[in-house]
Amino acid sequence: MKVSYKKFEEMAKDAFYRIPSEFRDRLDNIDIVVAERPEAEFFKERRFSLRNLLGLYCGVPLRRRGIFYSNVLSDRIILYKDNIESRCKNEEELKRKIEDVLLHEIGHYFGLSEKELRSLEKGTK
Structure with a gap:
């Protein structure tokens, strides 16, 4: 299912x-951005398929922010448009x-690990 970047x-x-x-x-202090796909150069040392990466959080999780957390660049959540679209048959x-x-x-962002999130996701389906 493909839609325009704007959509x-x-x-x-x-x-x-x-x-x-x-x-x-x-x-x-967080930006949510859309990218067409993950940049291979950025992930060259990772050991997973870039086609499986649907999103990415880049930043300091809330749980790990201390009293000296200030004057920092915004955290980012990147949604990878092509990879997400490839898993969907329709707009819904x-x-x-x-x-x-x-x-x-x-x-x-709130500090949950991949394992914790997977466990929560299994519980909601």
């Missing part, structure tokens, strides 16, 4: 505003997948 951004924005306000309001699936990936990466 994908709109869907991501809508997904963001569907996040409960008690979580959304705690997000601070695409909306759900964007929301799932965004929530997963926000979980990393």
